[in-house]
Amino acid sequence: MKSSIRRFLSGVAAVAIALSGLALGVGSAQAATSEGTITVTASNGTAGHTLNAYKIAAYNSGEYAATSDGKLDTSTFKYIVDTSDESAIETALTAAGISATASGTLTKAEEGLKQLLGDSSAAPYGYKQGTNTRTSDERKFADKLASLISSTPSTWTPSYSKQMTADANTNTFTATLPEGLYLILDTYTSGQGAANSTQSVPMIVGTTFANTNITQPGDVGKVTLKDTSAPITKEVVTDDKGTKPNNDPSYNTTDTVYFKLTTKIPNYDGYASDPTLYDPKKTRQFSIVDTFEAGKFTDPQVVSVYDGEKELTDNFDFTVGLSAGSGSSANNVVTIHFQKLVNKADSAWQDWKSGDTISVIVSGKLSTAATTTTKGSTDGPGADTLGNNNTVQLEYSNNPADTSSKTTVQGPIVNVYTHQFTINKIKADGSALSGATFQVSTGSTPLKFTKDNAGAYVVNNDDPNATSDLVSDNNGKIVVKGVKASADGVTYTVTETKVPTTGGYLQSVAPTYTVTLKDEFKNDKSNPARASKTATQAGDDWLIGLQYSYTQDGYKLVTASTDTTDVPTGDTVYVKNVTSVTQLPKTGAACIAMFTVIGVAVVAVAALFAVRARKAAQRV
Structure with missing residues (x-):
């Protein structure tokens, strides 16, 4: 409030104090009309906002003058209130604790406006920080005028009003108006394409001066929109502490994946609060909604929640809700509600402040139904169809007059990946061979698998009935899914542990080979976690490359195709069994x-x- 009214009134309205008893020879509604401009800067963007200017009082156009150094000659200046506006102005002045009587040529309303500088709050919006308690005469005056317009039925129809013009390129609203002091009211509609913003509290600002001799007008005619915004960032992290971003987000299925969500508590100056949470129009809204891709994750959890260094407590400072998102039959949406905190419920931590950083660690297990890939994608923001994504939204109150009205901010979508490879078991002539048993190990530990609906073997560390034995089907095929890669490479040892017992296959030449999966990622620099510097390398990375490399068995029975001894290079290999040494490759x-x-x-x-x-x- 101080930035909008005080700068203006200190150079304009204060002059009325020096004018007491002076007659300028101009009646209260007789001055000539000239035009000035008002510019409102919308730091958070113009989208969704509609601004209207309502005249409170005119300048005495044609009467005020400039000093020799180009400033306003305050001894020549006064406000002129239209007779149809006097009652509303007087009512608002009374609400601000200002009492005045008519004097000389000045009406009661004009005399009252002289006193509007009597109290100016240090708070930027004119409220006690974090509350809707008004601490300045200007704020009380502005809010009362706004309530007269918005009441049903309206008790004040201003004598002049005009909608301001938005310019999205410059993030400004402008209007050319009859010179005077104006009330600026904002209407904000959230939704697709709207700004990450809230409805502004009422503002009072005067136009620029039409008198061109005033070459040093100060900041008259300029004001910053009194709205607020809140960011929401998201990244994959390495552990349950959120120690650092994970820029190589490759996992085995059933591994636990950790995500860090970061936001800030909005500026609630001017917003009512209800510690009981009973009144929806007074209960501040503030929630993070985290959505795991349907069917791709299981066991969603909220691991920890912090306000700065202060760990917050479930059911005291926040509550957690689980629900099924669109197209999902499972609880894949986790909502962290901070209504208890921001409304200062009795059980909640009381020492938070607007602008505090809220960080949340959530986790989910990569499902055995996760999407697997054998290649990389073209990098970019959003959901990768070859990955498994997790997205986040922020919801917070956007209307000081109705806290149930919410802005929804879409945060980044981050992806995690898992992979697959295929074993084709064949006879010496290249035809399919069923019944061969393999194990896949990392180090000396065989991985455990369960079968999916398509018959593929998927890594599963959670099922007690999982097996380490993989058996080739009637087509000789074994598809191995849910294995991770890394930038340095993850090596898997594939061992044929049991040669088919029928067909006379040599037991002594069962092959063993290794396959190494090496991935390459590109960081999404558009992730706001990077822009806000909450992470130097935000854990939001796209898989842009995946390489398979092999070491063959000594007999060269592991090949790139059925009719070659070449080393495999892709995700599919052919593994032969032979019935005699004469069928071995001539090597x-x-x-x-x-x-x-x-x-x-x-x-x-x-x-x-x-x-x-x-x-x-x-x-x-």
Whole structure:
């Protein structure tokens, strides 16, 4: 309020004090009319806002003058109140605690306006911080005038009003008006395309001077919209403490994924509050809505909530709700309600302030139904169809006159990824071979799997019935899903643990090989977590590359296709079983296998001779 009224009135309205008893030779409604301008800067954007200017009083156009240094000659200036506006002005002055009587050529309303500078609050909106308690005469005056217009039925129809023109390119509203003092009222409609903003509290501002001799008018005719905004950021983090962003968001299915949500408590100056939360029009709204992609995550949890360094308590400072989002039958939407905190309920922490940083860690397990990918995408913001996404919204009160009215702010969508590879089990002639058993390990630990509806094996660390044995189907295929990659590479050892028992396949040449998955990510620089510097590298990254590399078995039975010995390079390999050494690739492995077979035969023959020798010795 101080920034809008005081700067203006200190150079304009205060002159009325010096004019007491002076007759300027101009009647209260007789001055000539000239035009000035008002410019309102909308720091949070013009979208959704409609501003109207209502005249309170005119300047005495043609009568006031400039001093020799280009400033307003206050001894020549006065306000002129239209007779149809006098009653409303007087009522608002009384509400502000200002009592006046007519004097000389000045009416009661004009005399009252002289006193409007008697109290000016240090608070920017003219309220006690964080409340709707008015602490300045100007604020009481403005709010009362606004209530006279908005009452049903309206008890004041101003003698002149005009809608201001919005310019989205400059984030300003402008109007050319008859010179005077104006009440500016904002109507804000949230929704798609609207600004991250709230409805402004009523403002009072005077136009610029038409007298061009006033070359140093100060900030007359300028005011900043008295609205507020609140950010919402989101990123994938490495752990339940939110220690740092995870810029390599690749996971096994059933792994727990952590997300950090960050916002700030809006400026609630001018907003009523209800600690009981019973009155919806006085209960401040402030909620974070976090949505896990339907079917792709399980077990959503709120891990921790902080206001700065202060840890907040569930059911005292906030409450948590779980619900099913659009297209979901499971509880995939987590809402953290901060109504208890911002309305200062009896149980809530009382020492918060507008602008405090609120941080929330939420988690969810990557489902066995998660989307898996074998390649990267073209980077960009939003939801990646090859990933599994999580999105966030912020809801907060946007109308000081009705706290139930809310602005919804869309935050960033972040993606996490998991991958797959395929084993094609074949005979020496390239045809499919069923019944072969494999295990997939990281280090010395075999991974556990369950089957999905399509028959693929999906990593599952949560199911006690999960198995480490993967068996080739009638098409010879084993699809392995839900495995992670990394920038340095994650290596999986694939071992054929059981060769099919029918068909005469050699048991001694069951292959083992490794596959390494190395990913590449590109950070989304548009994520507001980076712009707000809550993270230097926000955990919002797009998978732009995925590489598979292999080490073959000694027999070169693991190949890129059915008719080659080439090392695989993609996500699919072919693994042969043979019935004789002659079916091994002609690479020297056949000789090795032959020596192995001969060695086994020699051992068997030696054992036979040993048995016969013992029997012969017993007969002697």
